[in-house]
Amino acid sequence: MRRPTLADVGAVAGVSAKTVSNVMLGRREVSEATRLAVLAAVEEVGYEVNLAGRGLVSGQTGRVAVVVPNVYQPYFAELAERVILALEPHGYTTMLRIANGGDAELEAVLGATVSTVDGVIYCPHHLPDHDESLQPRRPVVQLGGAPTSRWDCVVMGEFEGAEAMTRHLLESGRRRIALVWNSSPGVVPHDDRLEGHLAALRAFGVPRDDTLLVTGSDWDRRASGYEAMVGLLRSGASFDAALCVNDAIAVGALRALRRHGLRVPDDVAVTGFDNTDEGEFTVPSLSSVSPRQEEMVEHAVAMLLERIAGADVPAREVRTGADLVLRSSSGLPTS
Amino acid sequence: MRRPTLADVGAVAGVSAKTVSNVMLGRREVSEATRLAVLAAVEEVGYEVNLAGRGLVSGQTGRVAVVVPNVYQPYFAELAERVILALEPHGYTTMLRIANGGDAELEAVLGATVSTVDGVIYCPHHLPDHDESLQPRRPVVQLGGAPTSRWDCVVMGEFEGAEAMTRHLLESGRRRIALVWNSSPGVVPHDDRLEGHLAALRAFGVPRDDTLLVTGSDWDRRASGYEAMVGLLRSGASFDAALCVNDAIAVGALRALRRHGLRVPDDVAVTGFDNTDEGEFTVPSLSSVSPRQEEMVEHAVAMLLERIAGADVPAREVRTGADLVLRSSSGLPTS
DNA sequence: TCCACTATTGACATCGCTGAAGTGACTCGG
DNA sequence: CCGAGTCACTTCAGCGATGTCAATAGTGGA
Numbered sequence: 114m115r116r117p118t119l120a121d122v123g124a125v126a127g128v129s130a131k132t133v134s135n136v137m138l139g140r141r142e143v144s145e146a147t148r149l150a151v152l153a154a155v156e157e158v159g160y161e162v163n164l165a166g167r168g169l170v171s172g173q174t175g176r177v178a179v180v181v182p183n184v185y186q187p188y189f190a191e192l193a194e195r196v197i198l199a200l201e202p203h204g205y206t207t208m209l210r211i212a213n214g215g216d217a218e219l220e221a222v223l224g225a226t227v228s229t230v231d232g233v234i235y236c237p238h239h240l241p242d243h244d245e246s247l248q249p250r251r252p253v254v255q256l257g258g259a260p261t262s263r264w265d266c267v268v269m270g271e272f273e274g275a276e277a278m279t280r281h282l283l284e285s286g287r288r289r290i291a292l293v294w295n296s297s298p299g300v301v302p303h304d305d306r307l308e309g310h311l312a313a314l315r316a317f318g319v320p321r322d323d324t325l326l327v328t329g330s331d332w333d334r335r336a337s338g339y340e341a342m343v344g345l346l347r348s349g350a351s352f353d354a355a356l357c358v359n360d361a362i363a364v365g366a367l368r369a370l371r372r373h374g375l376r377v378p379d380d381v382a383v384t385g386f387d388n389t390d391e392g393e394f395t396v397p398s399l400s401s402v403s404p405r406q407e408e409m410v411e412h413a414v415a416m417l418l419e420r421i422a423g424a425d426v427p428a429r430e431v432r433t434g435a436d437l438v439l440r441s442s443s444g445l446p447t448s
Numbered sequence: 449m450r451r452p453t454l455a456d457v458g459a460v461a462g463v464s465a466k467t468v469s470n471v472m473l474g475r476r477e478v479s480e481a482t483r484l485a486v487l488a489a490v491e492e493v494g495y496e497v498n499l500a501g502r503g504l505v506s507g508q509t510g511r512v513a514v515v516v517p518n519v520y521q522p523y524f525a526e527l528a529e530r531v532i533l534a535l536e537p538h539g540y541t542t543m544l545r546i547a548n549g550g551d552a553e554l555e556a557v558l559g560a561t562v563s564t565v566d567g568v569i570y571c572p573h574h575l576p577d578h579d580e581s582l583q584p585r586r587p588v589v590q591l592g593g594a595p596t597s598r599w600d601c602v603v604m605g606e607f608e609g610a611e612a613m614t615r616h617l618l619e620s621g622r623r624r625i626a627l628v629w630n631s632s633p634g635v636v637p638h639d640d641r642l643e644g645h646l647a648a649l650r651a652f653g654v655p656r657d658d659t660l661l662v663t664g665s666d667w668d669r670r671a672s673g674y675e676a677m678v679g680l681l682r683s684g685a686s687f688d689a690a691l692c693v694n695d696a697i698a699v700g701a702l703r704a705l706r707r708h709g710l711r712v713p714d715d716v717a718v719t720g721f722d723n724t725d726e727g728e729f730t731v732p733s734l735s736s737v738s739p740r741q742e743e744m745v746e747h748a749v750a751m752l753l754e755r756i757a758g759a760d761v762p763a764r765e766v767r768t769g770a771d772l773v774l775r776s777s778s779g780l781p782t783s
Numbered sequence: 784t785c786c787a788c789t790a791t792t793g794a795c796a797t798c799g800c801t802g803a804a805g806t807g808a809c810t811c812g813g
Numbered sequence: 814c815c816g817a818g819t820c821a822c823t824t825c826a827g828c829g830a831t832g833t834c835a836a837t838a839g840t841g842g843a
Contacts, residue, residue: 116507116563116585118799129823134801144821161585164564165503166799169828174500176543176564183529185725190525194518197546206561208511209544211532226541228451229499229511250451250496335729364729371731390520394670394699396706396731453829464793469831477791501829504798 117158126154137162177205177417178230178251180221182213182238186334186361187389189236192256195410196234203418205231215239223249232417235264252420256413257404259304260430265420267412267431274402274435275309278356278384281400281437283317285444287354287382290314291325293341293366294358306386310356324350338365346373353381354443360385360392360401367395367442382443388436397441405433452493461489472497512540512752513565513586515556517548517573521669521696522724524571527591530745531569538753540566550574554582562586567752587755591748592739594639595765600755602747602766609737609770610644613691613719616735616772618652620779622689622717625649626660628676628701629693641721645691659685673700681708688716689778695720695727695736702730702777717778732776740768 119130119137126133128147135143136151143151154160168174179196181189197207208230212221221227222235232251237258255266282290292310314321327345338361345352346369355370357363363385370377377383377397385392385401392399412431454465454472461468463482470478471486478486489495503509514531516524532542543565547556556562557570567586572593580598590601617625627645649656662680673696680687681704690705692698698720705712712718712732720727720736727734747766 116799119801120799130799131801131824132822134799135822138801142821147821161563163504163799165500165509166828167801168500169498169504169799169830170801172828179544184519184525185522185529187520187522187525190519190522193544194520194546197544206543206545206564208541209514209528209532210541211529228496229541335725339729368729368731390670391726394674394703394730396703454831455829465829466794466831467792469829470792473831479791482791498829501798502831504800504829505831507798 116163117160118163119160121158122151122154122160125158126151133160173421174229174231175205176208176230178208178210178221178227178233179236180210180212180218180233181236182218183211184209187391188359188361188387191389192236192406192410195406196256196414199410199414203414213238219247222253223247227251231421234413234417252417254413254417254420256409260432262428262430265413265416265429265431267409267416267433269404269409269433270435271305272309272312274386274404274437275306275356276313277309277435277437278386278400278402279310279313280316281439282354282356282382282384282443283313283319285382288319289322289325289352290319290354290356291327291345291350291352292358293327293338293345293355293362295328295337295341295362306358324348325352335361335365335368338362339369340365342366342369343373346370346375355381355383357383357385360387360389360399363399363401363442364391364395367397367399377442378444384443388438392438392440395442397444400437400439400441400443403436403438405436408433451498452495453498454495456493457486457489457495460493461486468495508756509564509566510540511543511565513543513545513556513562513568514571515545515547515553515568516571517553518546519544522726523694523696523722526724527571527741527745530741531591531749534745534749538749548573557588558582558584566756569748569752587752589748589752589755591744595767597763597765600748600751600764600766602744602751602768604739604744604768605770606640607644607647609721609739609772610641610691611648612644612770612772613721613735613737614645614648615651616774617689617691617717617719617778618648618654620717623654624657624660624687625654625689625691626662626680626685626687627693628662628673628680628690628697641693659683660687670696670700670703673697674704675700677701677704678708681705681710690716690718692718692720695722695724695734698734698736698777699726699730702732702734712777713779719778723773727773727775730777732779735772735774735776735778738771738773740771743768 119133122133123130133151136148177200179193181193184190184193193209200207210221212218218237218239222233227233227250230251233253235253235255237255253264255264260266260268311321327341338357355366357366363383367377367383370381375381385399388401388403392401454468457468458465467482468486471483512535514528516528519525519528528544535542545556547553553572553574557568562568562585565586568588570588570590572590588599590596590599595601595603646656662676673692690701692701698718702712702718705716710716720734723736723738727736
């Protein structure tokens with residue numbers, strides 16, 4: 114059974130296809146009587162616009178691609194969900210693309226499937242910075258990750274966040290702060306975070322100690338935080354706090370510390386980044402740097418829509434703030 | 449700058465648009481020489497198929513809608529991710545729709561936007577069973593939730609899972625097993641789980657006690673598991689185990705028990721459903737019923753592709769198994 | 784040398800929709 | 814009573830791709 118077309122509706126209503134089209138588009142040059150007749154016919158035959166046809170004419174698709182490395186990690190899941198819901202009221206549906214690893218991400222942002230959408234919101238993970246010559250064929254807005262001049266981007270206040278959290282730890286009397294970081298090959302280095310951390314150390318006159326810098330094998334799995342912390346503990350380093358690069362890593366680290374018989378926060382304070390929902394339910398609950406996701410998403414969506422509407426301006430960079438969410442894991446040792 | 453079309457490529461290569469089309473489609477009735485010339489021209493002008501145009505002719509979109517209630521909950525995030533990745537090798541891209549609540553879900557599965565895809569994979573949450581008369585206009589496969597004869601569905605072994613877990617608790621000596629369940633209005637009641645639980649109780653000759661049945665305000669938030677458990681504790685009921693309807697609820701329950709000074713598993717064993725990644729990192733780590741997601745997704749994708757290919761058979765129901773994943777939270781009281 | 788046949792390629796219609804332009808009928812002011 | 818203007822609608826072309834079928838060139842056999 115063929116799907117009814119404008120012409121089918123027109124035949125039933127006794128008007129031309131174009132008139133039906135006008136009714137569907139809510140044009141005013143249609144008399145009330147015809148309008149009702151057409152609507153009745155639409156109902157009767159069960160007509161529905163074919164967006165492929167419309168898109169062919171308009172050149173627009175009404176779709177936006179959202180590229181994330183994964184969704185099993187709460188940070189990206191929450192981000193993706195916010196983006197999808199933020200786009201909806203603007204009439205855009207979302208194509209979710211999962212791309213993890215430099216080439217896959219680049220392909221997802223620049224590649225062929227991109228031609229089926231009006232724009233791309235890109236949450237980076239591993240983007241290598243080679244070959245800036247390849248230009249995206251659709252507007253791209255980068256959400257999170259390291260700032261770039263390649264396209265519009267919204268980045269969180271990495272520096273401020275890391276600085277504030279380090280400062281908080283220092284103020285609580287911690288002096289040997291481990292960084293559970295990540296810099297496996299190809300991973301975007303969050304230099305701003307490191308800089309923020311170092312700035313706070315300097316402000317308190319605490320010397321930098323690179324033996325306290327640990328690196329996990331991957332950036333996002335709870336398991337890699339676990340491994341990283343186990344490695345640190347085995348190294349025999351002494352530390353009284355661990356600043357983790359994100360909540361997932363922190364959750365893994367918490368577990369490793371516990372297994373090792375260390376108490377959090379009494380022996381070691383632990384903090385995360387991203388303030389995911391999960392952190393509220395860990396034991397102990399997790400202090401984290403909260404990235405104002407909602408604000409970031411708002412900016413990203415707004416910029417993308419401007420681009421889609423035709424804005425032709427140089428790449429912009431929006432930097433949002435960061436808030437500390439303090440819970441038990443960074444409490445005073447006495448607690 | 450207009451996007452190049454088949455005709456543009458043809459002009460450069462000195463052939464007709466149709467020949468270019470044939471090359472793009474990998475047809476054999478093209479001589480090697482022309483093929484190379486066309487490919488060179490494609491490269492030169494940077495041509496890329498316009499899928500809107502192709503879709504207009506073929507009537508297919510190359511897209512599948514995946515409808516989930518949310519992605520912040522790990523269960524759905526992992527499910528969505530698996531589905532997206534499973535569809536990819538078949539050449540389908542995914543439109544992720546977030547729809548929570550009976551009407552929204554129905555709208556997402558049956559509504560207008562559905563016409564922009566070739567099929568729908570639907571992970572239900574609240575679907576009310578009213579009005580079966582509304583027929584979907586695209587093939588629908590339901591993934592998870594309560595079985596239905598309305599369309600193809602893949603459901604997990606709810607009964608077996610609940611029975612096996614209850615049996616495990618009973619075998620560990622637990623006798624007063626609370627159910628942290630959920631049945632707020634409109635939520636699909638997982639009767640099979642309840643039945644499985646009751647069957648195990650009967651097998652052990654343990655009487656059913658409805659004072660141990662708690663209901664959270666919502667089905668998925670960790671916070672609602674917390675609230676539900678607080679309610680149960682306040683009610684003064686005595687229990688030595690809590691079978692939670694999913695991992696998120698279990699995580700909330702764990703926290704409530706801890707706050708209340710109860711030890712898990714010593715005082716109360718806690719178990720979840722869904723075996724999300726998170727459960728491995730809770731304190732204590734969470735025993736859970738694992739739904740063989742991979743298998744479910746495989747079935748769902750296979751059935752959907754058959755339907756899209758035109759299979760016209762009555763609605764099918766595939767029931768997968770369930771495995772117990774036992775961790776610390778349901779350990780023996782002595783541990 | 785010519786014909787039949789195959790291998791390539793092109794012209795045209797078509798998918799469903801919308802913009803531009805055109806067609807009557809009717810109204811209204813002078 | 815006429816021309817201009819308005820209204821409501823229609824016709825037509827074309828978005829970019831592909832299926833159908835005809836046309837062309839080139840081949841081998843007689």
